[in-house]
Amino acid sequence: MAMLSATGITVEFGGFRALDDMSLSLESGSILGLVGPNGAGKSTMFNCLTGIVRPGVGQVILDDTDISQWSVHRRARAGIGRAFQTPRVDLDATVLEAVLAGVGPRAHETLLGALLGSPWVLRQEKRFRQDVRQLLERLNLGDGRQIAGTLPAAHLRLLEVARVLAGDARYVLLDEPAAGMDESDRAVLANTLRGLAQQGIGVLIVEHNFPFILSLCDRILVLSSGTVIADGNPQEIRANRQIAKIYLGQAI
Amino acid sequence: MNTGNLAATLAVRHRAVLGFALAAVVTMLILGQQNTAYATATSILIFSLISIPLALIYGHGGIVSLCQATFAGMGGYATAILTVNYGWSAWQALPLAMAVPGVLSFAVSRPILRLPLFALVLGTVAIGEAWSFGVSAAGDTTGGYTGIYGIPGIPLATDDRQAFVVIVIMVAIMIILFENFTRTARGRALNSIRVDPTMALSTGTNVAHQRSIAFTFAAAVAGAAGWYFALYTGYISPVSLSFNQDAAVIFMVVIGGRRSSVGPIIGAAIYVLFGDLLPGGVVQGVLFGAVLILILLFMQDGIVSIGSPLIRKISNNMRTTKSDQCKTQEYTVQGSGHGDA
Numbered sequence: 206m207a208m209l210s211a212t213g214i215t216v217e218f219g220g221f222r223a224l225d226d227m228s229l230s231l232e233s234g235s236i237l238g239l240v241g242p243n244g245a246g247k248s249t250m251f252n253c254l255t256g257i258v259r260p261g262v263g264q265v266i267l268d269d270t271d272i273s274q275w276s277v278h279r280r281a282r283a284g285i286g287r288a289f290q291t292p293r294v295d296l297d298a299t300v301l302e303a304v305l306a307g308v309g310p311r312a313h314e315t316l317l318g319a320l321l322g323s324p325w326v327l328r329q330e331k332r333f334r335q336d337v338r339q340l341l342e343r344l345n346l347g348d349g350r351q352i353a354g355t356l357p358a359a360h361l362r363l364l365e366v367a368r369v370l371a372g373d374a375r376y377v378l379l380d381e382p383a384a385g386m387d388e389s390d391r392a393v394l395a396n397t398l399r400g401l402a403q404q405g406i407g408v409l410i411v412e413h414n415f416p417f418i419l420s421l422c423d424r425i426l427v428l429s430s431g432t433v434i435a436d437g438n439p440q441e442i443r444a445n446r447q448i449a450k451i452y453l454g455q456a457i
Numbered sequence: 458m459n460t461g462n463l464a465a466t467l468a469v470r471h472r473a474v475l476g477f478a479l480a481a482v483v484t485m486l487i488l489g490q491q492n493t494a495y496a497t498a499t500s501i502l503i504f505s506l507i508s509i510p511l512a513l514i515y516g517h518g519g520i521v522s523l524c525q526a527t528f529a530g531m532g533g534y535a536t537a538i539l540t541v542n543y544g545w546s547a548w549q550a551l552p553l554a555m556a557v558p559g560v561l562s563f564a565v566s567r568p569i570l571r572l573p574l575f576a577l578v579l580g581t582v583a584i585g586e587a588w589s590f591g592v593s594a595a596g597d598t599t600g601g602y603t604g605i606y607g608i609p610g611i612p613l614a615t616d617d618r619q620a621f622v623v624i625v626i627m628v629a630i631m632i633i634l635f636e637n638f639t640r641t642a643r644g645r646a647l648n649s650i651r652v653d654p655t656m657a658l659s660t661g662t663n664v665a666h667q668r669s670i671a672f673t674f675a676a677a678v679a680g681a682a683g684w685y686f687a688l689y690t691g692y693i694s695p696v697s698l699s700f701n702q703d704a705a706v707i708f709m710v711v712i713g714g715r716r717s718s719v720g721p722i723i724g725a726a727i728y729v730l731f732g733d734l735l736p737g738g739v740v741q742g743v744l745f746g747a748v749l750i751l752i753l754l755f756m757q758d759g760i761v762s763i764g765s766p767l768i769r770k771i772s773n774n775m776r777t778t779k780s781d782q783c784k785t786q787e788y789t790v791q792g793s794g795h796g797d798a
Contacts, residue, residue, distance in 0.1 A: 255659060281661035293656035295648065305642075306649045310661035312642030316670065319644065322470070322637035330641060372660060 207233040207268055209285065209376045209407060214253055214263035216246075216431075223249040224260070225431040231376055231407040236398060238418040239411045241428030247411045248290060250428075251378055254409075255287045256280045267376075282310045286374025288365035290381050290411075294353050300364060301337060301349030307368030308333045333371075340367050345393050359386040363394065370397075376407045383417055395421050419443060470640065473718045474632040481625045485618065495617035499689060501722070501729045502624040506682035508706040508713075508721035509631050510675035515707075516715030517639060518671050519651030520570065521578050523703045527585035528558035528676040530698035532683025534592060537605040537693045542598070547612045547688055554684035555677040562676035566669035585703050593695045604694025611688045624685055628722070631678060635718040647671055708745055712752055714759030723760050 210230035216223045224246045231237050239247050252258035254265060256277040264273045272280060281287075286307075294303050311333070318326045341349050344363050346356075353364060362382050369377055379398075383391050391414075398408050398421065412418045418425060419439045427435035427448055435448050442448055468475070488494050507529045514520040532554035539545040539553060569580045592599040599605065614620040638644045646667055649657035654664050687693045706721075709728050714720020728745070735741050756762055 257655070257658075276663070277658040278661050278663045281659050287659050289656070289659075293653040295652040298648075302645070306645050306652075306656070307660050308642055309646055309649075309657075312646075312661075314641055314643060316643065316674075319638050319641040320634045322633075322640075326637075326641055327466075333642070368660070 207405075207407075208266075209254065209268075209409075210266050211250070211253060212264050212266065214250070214260045214265075216249055216253065216258060216260045223431055224253070227263075227428075227432060229409075229426055229433070231409045233375065233407045234402050234405045235423045236402050236408045236410065236421055238422035238425040239409060239428060240413070240415065240418060240425060244430075245428040246431040247428055248380060249431075251287065251380055251409075251411070254280075254378060255285055281372070281374075284310070284373070284375035285378065286310070286369035286372050286376065287378040288362070288369050288380060288382055290384075292358075292361040292365045294361060294364055294368075296352075296354030298353055299349060300341065300346055300351050300353050300356065301334070303353040303364055304337045304340065304346075304349070304367045304371050305333060307371035308337070310372040310374070337367075337371050340370055344397060345390075359384075359390050362386065363390065366394065366397070370401070374406070376409070377401060379408065379410045381411050381413065383412055383414055391417060470636055471633065473636055474629050477629060477632055477719060477722065478625075481629075485621070488618075490618060491616070492618075495621050497729060497733065499617070499621050499624055501725045502621075502628050503682055503686050503689070504702075504706060504709060504725035504729065505628050505722040506624070506631055506685070507679050507702075508709045508725060509628070509635060509718055510678040511706055512710045512713075512715050512717065512721050513635055513638070513647075514671045514675045515710060516717070517644065517651060518647045518668060520668060520672060521574060521707070522581045522672070522675070523578055523700075523707065524581040524585040524588075525675065525679055525706050526698045526702035527588050527700075528562060528679035529683035529686065529702075530592075530693070530695075531558040531561065531588065531676075532680030533687035533693045533698060534599060534605075534683075535680070536684045536687040537608050538598060540609055540688075541605055541607055547609055547684075551681065551684050554687075555680040558680040558683075559673050559677035563669065563673040566672045567665060570665070570668045570672060582700070582703075585700050589695045589699045600694070602695060604692060604697070606692050608687050608691045608693065610691065611685065620689060624689075627681065627685060632718045643667070708749055710759075711749060712759055714761035716758055717761045720759045720761040727760075 208230050210228070212228045214224050214227045227246065227250065229237070229239075229250070239250065241247055249258060253260050253263075256272075256275055256279075259273070264271055266272065267280070267283060267285070272283065275283070295306065298306075312329065314326045314329060317323075338349060341347060344367050346360060346363060346367060353361070356364065362384065366379060366382055369379070383394055386394065395417070398410070401408055402423075410418070410422070419442070422439060424436070424438055425442045426433050427442065435442060435445050437445070484498055488498070507526055511522065511525045514522065535554045535557040536547070536550045539550040540547060565584065569577060572580055593602050595601070611620045611623050614623050639648075646657060646660070646662040649660060649662060650664050650668060657664050683698060686698065690697075705728055709724030710721050711724070712727060713722065713724025731744075732741060735744065752759060
């Protein structure tokens, strides 16, 4: 089955249990929201899925393959793309170059081909640039000539998303991509993510803006202290009194 | 139209090597058939060939190496030993001159490149020191402290001018490789490693492997420079290419432009020319040190960064003119269509 899933993940940092027997599954073509207070284990879950953290207990499974022991770059090449909470962007590069850094998982050139600028590599490069220009247009990031460091923070987050999409990821993991975005940027982001889901891409999103996540996601997991305390579609989460009281209180 | 596009793309991609070739031709026109200044020009380009790959691994990959000239020394020794002791021809020695530093750097790269920056620098210094101690102590094979004399000259070259042409071609090839590589996914991956290794990993880059490959490539090119050096001077000793030159090539890269292929050539020219003009030792050290600090503080991309806004402006102008022409053509076609109807 086409999904990225984690089962029975337990991660401990020193004596602190960041994730406690946690499971989730991200299906292709769906948008899964991950919410919870700071320290609930959301980012640690991301790190387990992408391989930055190797859990002591539990498995990560990509389309029926156990990838628990795979390295970060191998998982990226297998189609797991990730945007970071704090943008990790070359601020001196142009927007185009910064997004092009994300085509890595699609690139298959040899060292010799890269050094000699072989026709195959040139064609690949041309295709990459065209694709990235289209992405920039789709995300309202301009013509790409601007220096990344001059972008407002919200657009840097969009740039992170663009970089993930540039790699043709089949599963897209976004860590608070909408933080600090205004209404119009959020709308662009939401439309893009819905479009991805329609293309059959699985989107996992961590977000604090509850109305945004309720309107966007097909399913929502609520985390607290490393475990799932609620799991359901937006209506069910909204109807869950306990959750509403704890997390939505003033928000709705 | 299509050929025009291709030519334009290649012109942008290879403007560095075109500029370099132009400068080399002008230099040769000025210097003429016979001139002692060819020795200076050649020396600048030998240093360039050592420092351009360093710009690739330092300016793009963030690897600070203080043994780049030592790798050239290894190439030089391999050439000297093979030609003088074993009677190989210069051409036969070239692959080995590149392979010796290449294999050695690859072998040490994995453990050493994992080190944090400061320890990495010390580690590369240690490689240089170990090498220079090793060749000094190796007896007849390396000629000990006195080194090896009587290395045959540059192949295909009978005078200084022709020898200059050979190093010009070698540097030109290096510039082309540099410009190609930095415009590919591999080149960008190397850049990502410097910017943020975690980001590089999550965009599918095997960070340890790519760093190791880059380090090895730089060492192999330095080996080729060492090959040329040994043949050109006809002599190599433990101090020919050692710690002083290791530090000097870092200076050239930083001064000229650590992310550019032509920056290190400018840096090498400054180093060699001012080295000849200035009184020796201490004064040079103080002056070069001061320049280095100023560049690091105020001009992180070196002297070439003064020129780059200008180049960008010119190429933007060219691009605008070209698209204007395309529009004009479209209108003409439409206009004639209406006329026919």
